[in-house]
Amino acid sequence: MSDYYEMAKKWQKRWEESKVFKSKADKSKKKFYCLEMYPYPSGKLHIGHVRNYSIGDSYARYKRMKGFNVLYPMGYDAFGLPAENAAIKNKIHPGEWTLDSMASMRKQQKELGFSYDWDREIASLQPEYYKWNQWIFTQMYKKGLAYRKAASINWCPGCNTVLANEQVEDGKCWRCKSEVDQKKLEQWFLKITDYADELLKDLDKLDEWPEKVKIMQKNWIGRSEGVTLKFDVVDENGTNIDEIETFTTRADTVYGITYLVLAAEHPKAIEWTKGTEYEEKVKEFIKKVKKQTIIERTAEGKEKNGIFIGKYFINPFTSEKCPLWIADYALYEYGTGAVMAVPAHDQRDFEFAKKYDLPIKVVINPDSFDLDAQKMNRAYAEDGTMVNSQGFNGMHNRDALDDIKKLAKEKGWGEPTINFKLKDWLISRQRYWGTPIPMLYCDKCGIVPVPDEELPVMLPEDVEFTGHGNPLTTSKTFQHSKCPLCGAQARRETDTMDTFIDSSWYFFRFTNPEHHSDMVEKEEADYWMPVDQYIGGIEHAILHLLYARFFTKVMRDLGLSHVDEPFSRLLCQGMVIKDGAKMSKSLGNTVDPSDIITKYGPDTARLFILFAALPEKELDWNDQGVHAAYKFLNRVQRLTENDMERGFNIEQMPESLTNADRSIIGKLHKTIKKITRLFDTMSQSLAIGALMELVNDINKYTTSGSGTSYNKSVFRYLLENLIIMISPFAPHLAEEMWETIGNEGFVSVYQWPEFKEEYIDKEAQACEDLIHNIRSGIQSVQKLTEIKPKQMKLFIPDAWKYDLYKLVAQKFSETHDFQTIMKEVMSDPGIRSHGTQVSQIINSVVKNPSKFPKHVLSMEKEIQTIEENRDLLGQEFDMEIEIIKESDAEENKAKSGLPSRPAFILY
RNA sequence: GCGAGGGUUGCAGAGUCUGGCCAAAUGCGCAGGACUUAAGAUCCUGUCUCUUAGUGAGUCCGGGGGUUCGAAUCCCCUCCCUCGCACCA
Numbered sequence: 001m002s003d004y005y006e007m008a009k010k011w012q013k014r015w016e017e018s019k020v021f022k023s024k025a026d027k028s029k030k031k032f033y034c035l036e037m038y039p040y041p042s043g044k045l046h047i048g049h050v051r052n053y054s055i056g057d058s059y060a061r062y063k064r065m066k067g068f069n070v071l072y073p074m075g076y077d078a079f080g081l082p083a084e085n086a087a088i089k090n091k092i093h094p095g096e097w098t099l100d101s102m103a104s105m106r107k108q109q110k111e112l113g114f115s116y117d118w119d120r121e122i123a124s125l126q127p128e129y130y131k132w133n134q135w136i137f138t139q140m141y142k143k144g145l146a147y148r149k150a151a152s153i154n155w156c157p158g159c160n161t162v163l164a165n166e167q168v169e170d171g172k173c174w175r176c177k178s179e180v181d182q183k184k185l186e187q188w189f190l191k192i193t194d195y196a197d198e199l200l201k202d203l204d205k206l207d208e209w210p211e212k213v214k215i216m217q218k219n220w221i222g223r224s225e226g227v228t229l230k231f232d233v234v235d236e237n238g239t240n241i242d243e244i245e246t247f248t249t250r251a252d253t254v255y256g257i258t259y260l261v262l263a264a265e266h267p268k269a270i271e272w273t274k275g276t277e278y279e280e281k282v283k284e285f286i287k288k289v290k291k292q293t294i295i296e297r298t299a300e301g302k303e304k305n306g307i308f309i310g311k312y313f314i315n316p317f318t319s320e321k322c323p324l325w326i327a328d329y330a331l332y333e334y335g336t337g338a339v340m341a342v343p344a345h346d347q348r349d350f351e352f353a354k355k356y357d358l359p360i361k362v363v364i365n366p367d368s369f370d371l372d373a374q375k376m377n378r379a380y381a382e383d384g385t386m387v388n389s390q391g392f393n394g395m396h397n398r399d400a401l402d403d404i405k406k407l408a409k410e411k412g413w414g415e416p417t418i419n420f421k422l423k424d425w426l427i428s429r430q431r432y433w434g435t436p437i438p439m440l441y442c443d444k445c446g447i448v449p450v451p452d453e454e455l456p457v458m459l460p461e462d463v464e465f466t467g468h469g470n471p472l473t474t475s476k477t478f479q480h481s482k483c484p485l486c487g488a489q490a491r492r493e494t495d496t497m498d499t500f501i502d503s504s505w506y507f508f509r510f511t512n513p514e515h516h517s518d519m520v521e522k523e524e525a526d527y528w529m530p531v532d533q534y535i536g537g538i539e540h541a542i543l544h545l546l547y548a549r550f551f552t553k554v555m556r557d558l559g560l561s562h563v564d565e566p567f568s569r570l571l572c573q574g575m576v577i578k579d580g581a582k583m584s585k586s587l588g589n590t591v592d593p594s595d596i597i598t599k600y601g602p603d604t605a606r607l608f609i610l611f612a613a614l615p616e617k618e619l620d621w622n623d624q625g626v627h628a629a630y631k632f633l634n635r636v637q638r639l640t641e642n643d644m645e646r647g648f649n650i651e652q653m654p655e656s657l658t659n660a661d662r663s664i665i666g667k668l669h670k671t672i673k674k675i676t677r678l679f680d681t682m683s684q685s686l687a688i689g690a691l692m693e694l695v696n697d698i699n700k701y702t703t704s705g706s707g708t709s710y711n712k713s714v715f716r717y718l719l720e721n722l723i724i725m726i727s728p729f730a731p732h733l734a735e736e737m738w739e740t741i742g743n744e745g746f747v748s749v750y751q752w753p754e755f756k757e758e759y760i761d762k763e764a765q766a767c768e769d770l771i772h773n774i775r776s777g778i779q780s781v782q783k784l785t786e787i788k789p790k791q792m793k794l795f796i797p798d799a800w801k802y803d804l805y806k807l808v809a810q811k812f813s814e815t816h817d818f819q820t821i822m823k824e825v826m827s828d829p830g831i832r833s834h835g836t837q838v839s840q841i842i843n844s845v846v847k848n849p850s851k852f853p854k855h856v857l858s859m860e861k862e863i864q865t866i867e868e869n870r871d872l873l874g875q876e877f878d879m880e881i882e883i884i885k886e887s888d889a890e891e892n893k894a895k896s897g898l899p900s901r902p903a904f905i906l907y
Numbered sequence: 908g909c910g911a912g913g914g915u916u917g918c919a920g921a922g923u924c925u926g927g928c929c930a931a932a933u934g935c936g937c938a939g940g941a942c943u944u945a946a947g948a949u950c951c952u953g954u955c956u957c958u959u960a961g962u963g964a965g966u967c968c969g970g971g972g973g974u975u976c977g978a979a980u981c982c983c984c985u986c987c988c989u990c991g992c993a994c995c996a
């Protein structure tokens with residue numbers, strides 16, 4: 001077991017005792033609400049959780065150190081099927097199972113040292129929590145946002161319950177992957193479609209959401225602007241029998257309609273064929289279509305099937321009589337369940353028309369040529385010029401679109417319509433472990449909501465978990481109730497709510513979980529909401545994130561808060577994979593976070609997971625990487641073994657500082673700037689990389705030269721800043737080191753260092769690099785010659801640059817034209833060989849003449865530095881060093897026979 | 908088909924917005940060295956090619972072309988990969 005593990009325990013205890021992470025609303029402070037998607041307590045934390053919380057915690061800690069009043073809570077999404085399934089299997093109450101899971105997850109979360117305000121913990125299984133699910137449901141019922149209706153619904157045979165559309169993926173249950181059946185049932189719905197427009201429109205406000213998620217939501221909501229057209233339906237003789245509506249976005253193609261198809265489920269299909277020769281065939285067809293699963297029906301490249309139903313319709317634009325068909329490619333759920341077919345300009349209609357030999361009529365021609373209906377091998381769906389369209393001929397189809405819509409409206413043939421793919425949210429579940437829907441059925445009064453004062457409707461305990469049917473129906477008492485209106489016997493609703501309801505507003509509850517008399521305490525919610533940074537998996541791109549947005553808007557309209565959108569900024573973390581595959585029990589490639597924590601300590605686990613990949617990218621788990629993180633922490637901790645002194649004051653930087661000191665201080669401030677920027681863009685892995693770089697440089701600083709020459713108070717200054725900056729990643733180690741060097745208080749709440757441009761001394765850094773290079777040059781010379789030379793000639797490197805600057809300066813005084821200067825400078829024999837950098841130097845001069853003298857100054861300073869360090873280096877290597885500037889070197893060159901720009905010459 | 912994101916030096920992965928300080932961060936891997944009886948661990952150095960004194964030369968960021976004094980970075984064309992959605996009328 002690692003020392004780090006024990007060390008972490010110590011600090012976790014101290015944090016807890018001092019309640020250092022407790023948050024309180026305070027209007028005088030700028031707030032920051034950082035939130036991770038609260039977990040479903042399924043037993044143990046997995047690596048994905050650890051990643052999620054490590055990202056969130058590092059950020060929350062950073063923001064706290066930046067001076068924000070941070071709200072960073074944790075809770076549990078405690079209702080759900082796994083608990084109930086465990087109950088059926090193991091004869092243990094779902095509540096007990098869930099509370100056990102919560103306890104073990106909480107323990108692990110505490111072991112990892114996340115800086116949650118544990119006083120705000122919530123769990124959706126608490127009656128004081130789910131009471132408000134029920135309350136808002138009755139509020140929505142009263143506003144007509146919750147309603148009960150019979151509908152064709154998705155039934156999951158695996159989970160024995162219905163599913164919302166959002167919970168069906170590829171025709172399968174999102175949870176258990178069973179194939180979903182269609183059933184007709186009376187169910188409760190929430191009218192999310194009332195908010196469809198706003199949910200779509202407000203996506204534009206979410207600047208700091210991943211584009212991907214916004215697009216997914218946009219597609220899911222699926223808004224289409226078009227027109228609903230009405231057609232008279234006639235029999236063979238042309239006698240009017242009924243009418244049919246269709247929705248289209250391509251009103252510009254109405255002159256090309258050649259037939260119309262109904263979805264198989266469309267009730268008119270049966271009605272119109274009743275008693276005709278077509279009745280049997282149509283019924284048979286419908287039966288065949290309904291037998292197919294969703295997967296079969298929507299399979300890629302699936303051939304379209306249909307039959308003629310013996311009826312016709314009149315196209316009001318052309319007065320033509322066209323046939324009515326029934327086909328499997330029309331969807332009953334979308335639009336009106338009927339499609340006007342324009343085979344020439346819609347690929348699906350085209351395929352169908354080809355198969356059943358239906359007419360194809362071109363009404364839009366491309367710009368470059370005319371289409372021939374006979375020769376087309378695919379539909380022409382692009383824009384072009386209208387033909388065969390009466391008064392619209394010759395117009396561009398986009399222009400004609402609006403005119404045709406207007407015409408349809410004037411003549412009463414159709415109405416402009418906006419259609420959504422989004423359907424109302426089906427929230428009934430025939431399961432026990434959820435929030436009971438607070439509704440009563442009275443024979444006299446009908447459906448009656450449970451009055452507010454009787455909430456919560458508690459889950460009954462006298463139930464049996466058999467695995468068949470809804471356990472709530474087995475309760476002797478639960479269903480019997482009284483009608484609050486007439487007092488008569490009333491039956492209580494036994495369906496429970498979809499657990500996504502719980503997670504649709506929990507972020508409000510965190511703002512004041514203690515408050516029991518309202519759903520949210522407005523003042524607190526107004527201070528803390530919206531969530532400033534939300535972090536979770538991409539799998540909730542539609543489900544949870546759409547529902548939460550919907551609830552937030554409903555709550556706003558109920559006057560519970562003022563926010564339009566719950567999450568200002570969203571981060572979708574990437575998956576954790578191992579050996580090229582997603583971690584899963586079935587593949588046996590899982591990693592238990594507890595093993596890492598006990599072996600290397602929580603800081604290592606967190607640091608590795610943050611360092612291994614950027615938060616939104618896939619993370620490939622490898623054990624060597626874990627070890628590397630551990631080694632790095634060791635290296636950092638060893639820094640405290642160096643000598644150090646208090647008393648360094650950056651505000652009054654002492655004159656006596658060497659170039660090495662100034663250089664490393666500059667490096668520190670560059671790193672401060674970099675890490676601050678990287679944190680703000682949630683690039684923790686790069687921030688850690690920058691810290692590693694800094695640690696490398698600090699090590700070089702303390703060990704270069706004779707090894708003890710570093711400034712001890714500068715070193716302490718560096719170390720303190722390093723500890724502060726590493727504390728969001730490795731908080732326990734940071735606290736330990738902070739204490740070791742004798743500082744008081746928690747570094748976890750110490751203020752984040754401020755970047756100071758003026759402390760970056762570029763000249764000092766350049767000089768420092770120079771000396772470093774000379775030193776390693778001498779070392780390699782000594783190594784190669786084996787004998788230690790007593791004397792050395794040192795040619796000043798880069799002195800040519802100095803000459804170059806002087807030359808450029810001279811030319812610059814004559815002309816400011818880049819090309820001229822370039823030409824003249826390049827023609828100078830001493831300069832030509834350095835052509836690549838010449839243009840850069842000239843350009844920097846031309847672009848920014850005021851900076852120019854600085855360049856020359858820095859060159860002079862370099863030369864001075866070398867001269868100043870001559871004796872030091874001489875002592876270090878026990879030799880005499882003679883300095884020769886390159887401009888003087890030319891004459892020596894002849895003597896030595898060496899190349900033109902040597903750095904070192906030995907005697 | 909529609910939409911989004913990518914292709915960088917052995918691997919992972921920065922750099923691209925804002926062109927030059929980029930042979931290109933950081934880590935892994937690999938090589939050499941120190942320590943050790945030894946292995947491991949740890950530490951140091953190196954790690955595109957050439958150059959056995961260089962702050963040197965050459966080549967390089969999927970492929971091709973262009974703009975520029977200068978391109979991994981900007982523009983155009985092209986090839987390849989990944990991920991979402993998908994008969995939505």
